[in-house]
Amino acid sequence: MLGAMQDWDLRVTRIIDHAAREHGARELLTRWADGSETRTTWAGIRRDALKMTQALRKLGVGKGDRIATLAMNHHHHLISWYGAVGVGGVLHTINPRLFDDQLEYIANHAEDQVLLYDSMWAGVVERMKSKWTTIRHYICFDNGEFEAWIGAEDGQTEWATGDERDPCMLCYTSGTTGNPKGVLYQHRSTMLHAITSLQPAIFDFDARSVMLPVVPMFHAASWGLPWGGAAAGVKFVFSAVNDPAVLCELMNREKVTHTAGVPTVWLGMFGHMDATGAEIPSLRHAIIGGSAAPRFMIERLMKAGVNIAHAWGMTETSPIGTTGAKTWDWDDLPFDDQVSIKQMQGRVPFGVELRCVSLDDPDVELPRDGKTSGALQVRGPWVIQRYFKADKDAAIGPDQWFDTGDVAVIHPDGTLQLTDRTKDVIKSGGEWISSVELENAAVAHPAVAEAAAIGIAHPKWDERPILVVVKKPGAEASADEIRDFLGTKVAKWWLPDAVEFVDEIPHTGTGKISKKDLRDQFRDYKLADA
The missing domain is CATH 3.30.300.30 (ANL, C-terminal domain)
Incomplete structure (x- = not known):
């Protein structure tokens, strides 16, 4: 017997359709590297993404082709995320700060067809062009080329259709040991990740949210923010530079409620705030990931009334694995105990499973006692099964546990506490x-x-x-x-x-x-x- 519900494929373009339909007038702001600013709306993002889809088709780009970006955070970059998947292609965000040998390897391994880039990286592009063997078209995001390219189209087109398990995005690991590895996300896995990310314990998004993402759009799918933010219709405040004075000014002027970044971002922000006396009174939710945040950082933000979502994840987990969810008895706990909980990496949302196994014998699963540390493994619908172009699975065995390379303990209530990397312990x-x-x-x-x-x-x-x-x-x-x-x-x-x-x-x-x-x-x- 078959179920009687509608067959509604989980494809990423449904997110931008929803954002434009239900939150079309909601504003997005870009502060460019030269200090100028541009404002648009979710309806404008969808319109321009459809134009980009048309423009890509004229270049002969279609299903499965990789479209690369080499860019910072701005609304043109956001348009390209939806325009690339809208043509049936695979968005490939490249970290412009990688070394030349990694840039060469990544673009050629991905077989990128088109590269969209910021003018600040024009020198990198010119230096690498002769080494990138598959890229046929280069378009600059912020010197007028991108606007002219999509401006020649009318946006009267349809998104490419297909299976929800089609690929939609390609991100590469940092390659600290050997060549970077490609992680190929599906429409389905990305949609499930986006829906899950809206929970209060993760992004805590609704239509009132104003998000300034400091995490770059080229890093681990920008933690899924461009997908989840569109699903909730948030106001994005993008900055193409991460200068603390600029970020602080934007946060105050635009009344930013949410931000996301690595701990070093907050070290810079604290330094600026201490030197100038600046405050960020509107901020209420900070997602901190990339590396473990020290206790003093979490304590300072919590004392300022900011909820901390201390997150753990990796490119291979799309990337959200856990966040610092509040426990059932949170309101009864002393402040120091609350800080201790937030200092850990938190608990899994539904859809992610964790376990630790012995560092000496990976066949031995360890107890969740908050004491016994071991190699952390993960599985779930947005966790990698096989690296791009690999000849065997990364998630080993019929149970599909993926070894994260982290060392951790898991507490009896399921709270994850990272203690090291297996190669660094x-x-x-x-x-x-x-x-x-x-x-x-x-x-x-x-x-x-x-x-x-x-x-x-x-x-x-x-x-x-x-x-x-x-x-x-x-x-x-x-x-x-x-x-x-x-x-x-x-x-x-x-x-x-x-x-x-x-x-x-x-x-x-x-x-x-x-x-x-x-x-x-x-x-x-x-x-x-x-």
Whole structure:
């Protein structure tokens, strides 16, 4: 017997149709890199996306073809998201901050046909053109080319149709070990992710929301914000630059209620606010992801009345895996306990399942006791099964568990607490030390701007941690002072055997600390008692 409900394919273009129909007059603002501003509406975004669909068809672009972008956050970029999938193509957002060899590999591996880019990246485009073998058309977003290109069309067309399991978006991992890997999202998986993201514990969107996304649109599908925001009809405030003074001014002028970004964004914002006395009174919901947020950051925002959605996810999970949901007894908890809960990575929404397995034996599933750490695995309808063009599945076995590369504990109530990356965890004397917890404790020191912990070979203990520190401008601190400070935060045997001060810590193209490069930098380091 078949069900009696309508067969309504979950295709991404339905989101923009809904936004234009139900929230058509809702405003979107772009603040361009040159300081000028443009305002449009959701009806305008849909109209221009249809024009782009027509323009792509004239270029011979169709079902399954990859359309790449090399751009920051603005409404032209948003138009391209819907225009690319509207023609039946696959949107491929490229991180312009990647190294040349990665840019070359990604575009050629994806077999991109069209590239839309910002003028600030014109130098990158010119440098890479001879190396990109499949791109046939280049169109600049912000010098008049894009507007002229779609302006030649009337928008009187229809979206491409197809199966809800057709691909719609391609994002590549950061490639910290080997070449980047492509993650190919489906219309169905993207729609399920978008619908789920509207929950209060995740994006907490409704038609009153004003979202300023600091997370770039080229990073992990911008955490799904362009899809979820359209579904709720939010007002987007885009900025093509992430200068704290600009962001703070936009937040105040446009009465921003929601924002999303990595912890380093808030470090810059705090510095600007402390120096100028600026505040952000309208902000009520901050999504923080990309890396673990230190306690002092969460505490400061919560004291300002901001709800923190401390999120964990990855490109392979579309990317939302967990967020810092409030517990059933939240209103009865002391403030310090609430901060402790928000400092963890939170709980899964319906659609995501987690488990931890032994680091020494992956066939052993670990208890959810809040103590036993292991390798974190995940599965669900918006979790990867196989990387793009790979010859075998990434989700292993009939149960389709995907190994995230993270080390974590899961508490009895299902709350996830990340402790490290499997390749970064430090094993000393048969016990595991979390480099992440050491780093978060260190950056709470008033003189520390950034810190990274790595393991150094030791003849007796296998490995011992050292802490690499960048001091804040004008600040002074000794290694002993840092160790004494850490002694009040972590177990004594976790204390780093050495603290090394450097001018800068290496980062990947996506802005994360590159432990690989750091280990290379300190490969010949000798501990005093080793």
